[in-house]
Amino acid sequence: MQGVKKSDPEVYGHIVSEFKRQKDVLNLIPSENYVSKAVMEASGSVLMNKYAEGYPYKRYYQGNKNVDEVERIAIERAKKLFGAEHANVQPLSGSPANAAVFLAFLNPGDKFMGLDLACGGHLTHGSQVNFSGKTYQQVSYGVDKESGLLNMQEVREIALREKPKMIISGLTAYPRKIDFAEFQKIAEEVGAIHVADISHVAGLVASGVYPSPFPFTDVVTTTTHKTLRGPRGGMILCKEKYAKQIDKAVFPGMQGGPHMHTIASKAIAFKEALEPEFKVYSEQIVKNAKALADSLMNEGIKLVSGGTDNHLILIDLTSFGIGLGKEIAIALENAGICLNANTVPYDPSSPFKPSGLRLGTPVLTTRGMKEEEMKIIGQWIADVIKDYKNEKLQEIIIGKVKELCDKFVFY
Numbered sequence: 464m465q466g467v468k469k470s471d472p473e474v475y476g477h478i479v480s481e482f483k484r485q486k487d488v489l490n491l492i493p494s495e496n497y498v499s500k501a502v503m504e505a506s507g508s509v510l511m512n513k514y515a516e517g518y519p520y521k522r523y524y525q526g527n528k529n530v531d532e533v534e535r536i537a538i539e540r541a542k543k544l545f546g547a548e549h550a551n552v553q554p555l556s557g558s559p560a561n562a563a564v565f566l567a568f569l570n571p572g573d574k575f576m577g578l579d580l581a582c583g584g585h586l587t588h589g590s591q592v593n594f595s596g597k598t599y600q601q602v603s604y605g606v607d608k609e610s611g612l613l614n615m616q617e618v619r620e621i622a623l624r625e626k627p628k629m630i631i632s633g634l635t636a637y638p639r640k641i642d643f644a645e646f647q648k649i650a651e652e653v654g655a656i657h658v659a660d661i662s663h664v665a666g667l668v669a670s671g672v673y674p675s676p677f678p679f680t681d682v683v684t685t686t687t688h689k690t691l692r693g694p695r696g697g698m699i700l701c702k703e704k705y706a707k708q709i710d711k712a713v714f715p716g717m718q719g720g721p722h723m724h725t726i727a728s729k730a731i732a733f734k735e736a737l738e739p740e741f742k743v744y745s746e747q748i749v750k751n752a753k754a755l756a757d758s759l760m761n762e763g764i765k766l767v768s769g770g771t772d773n774h775l776i777l778i779d780l781t782s783f784g785i786g787l788g789k790e791i792a793i794a795l796e797n798a799g800i801c802l803n804a805n806t807v808p809y810d811p812s813s814p815f816k817p818s819g820l821r822l823g824t825p826v827l828t829t830r831g832m833k834e835e836e837m838k839i840i841g842q843w844i845a846d847v848i849k850d851y852k853n854e855k856l857q858e859i860i861i862g863k864v865k866e867l868c869d870k871f872v873f874y
């Protein structure tokens with residue numbers, strides 16, 4: 464970083480502080496991860512300088528012989544990793560990927576189904592403050608109030624009644640397995656396109672430790688930076704029969720020039736994910752999440768759905784009070800534990816003052832932590848939750864967190 468240091472000491476200072484923060488906190492944000500040095504280096508390479516509108520070997524500008532190869536490699540590896548017929552690696556992130564899919568299959572005003580934001584869906588699955596809810600007609604499905612689980616019979620009934628043109632399956636805060644095959648079956652029954660948004664679980668899917676939507680799902684969207692441990696970015700995978708529609712929707716429909724430095728980083732991350740060690744890593748993410756969930760429940764903390772099948776856990780704080788998520792997330796950050804406040808299904812409060820906490824294990828697993836550490840971390844989290852106004856306790860725990868982090872240095 465010597466160039467940054469010399470040219471812009473102010474920004475350099477913040478980057479160094481952020482490096483230190485990432486090293487010294489227990490990062491439990493389930494949508495984040497720490498990428499390899501190779502992935503990071505490619506992101507900062509000269510590929511950043513290249514415009515490459517179009518697709519490999521069919522570009523609008525000259526000078527693409529190197530980036531054409533990089534994008535071809537990324538596409539081939541993405542297809543191999545997931546067993547997909549077609550891959551578009553250009554989406555800038557998850558929301559643009561989903562926006563391109565809407566553009567490919569729907570007209571403004573058309574009806575689609577998505578998981579309610581408050582029940583674990585994403586903004587782009589039809590939230591009223593997002594383009595998806597503003598431009599198209601969303602019909603939401605939720606989770607069962609008691610069990611916190613998806614009810615596929617209800618999803619089918621809504622689909623038969625509403626006849627949507629598209630059904631989105633996928634999650635940002637659902638800690639259990641999703642039956643992608645059943646979603647596809649329902650979509651086929653009502654003549655809808657099925658889009659599985661696997662952003663959170665992509666790494667687990669690639670490793671075979673979570674149900675895969677391949678090869679039967681029409682279209683799959685994902686980010687590349689969560690459990691997949693690649694750069695900030697997105698991707699669309701689909702059946703060959705939708706390839707042209709998807710490619711046209713991404714470019715020129717939705718985006719201009721792709722970010723070739725990010726595509727190079729994606730290619731590297733896919734190579735890493737194709738290695739046997741990545742399966743071991745993914746298995747450990749789930750083992751760690753289960754161990755952390757058990758530790759929290761042993762301390763009397765209530766979890767939505769009573770546990771987890773993937774990398775994430777949703778804590779229901781309503782027994783401590785309504786709308787306490789943010790306040791307790793801040794108390795935990797003061798104790799060196801970083802996660803995010805989140806709504807719980809049928810939250811009696813609002814998204815601005817949610818009643819839950821969302822946490823996950825991708826980063827801690829990348830750092831090499833295992834079940835033993837999860838047990839201790841669960842106890843620390845529970846201690847802070849139960850006494851969240853106790854600043855002295857936060858000070859004690861932050862010291863212990865630092866000691867633990869020093870044993871698991873990643874970069």
Ligand code: DSN
Nearest residue numbers: 493494557585635663
């Ligand atoms: N912000 C992402 C998450 O945390 O799940 C989704 O866009």
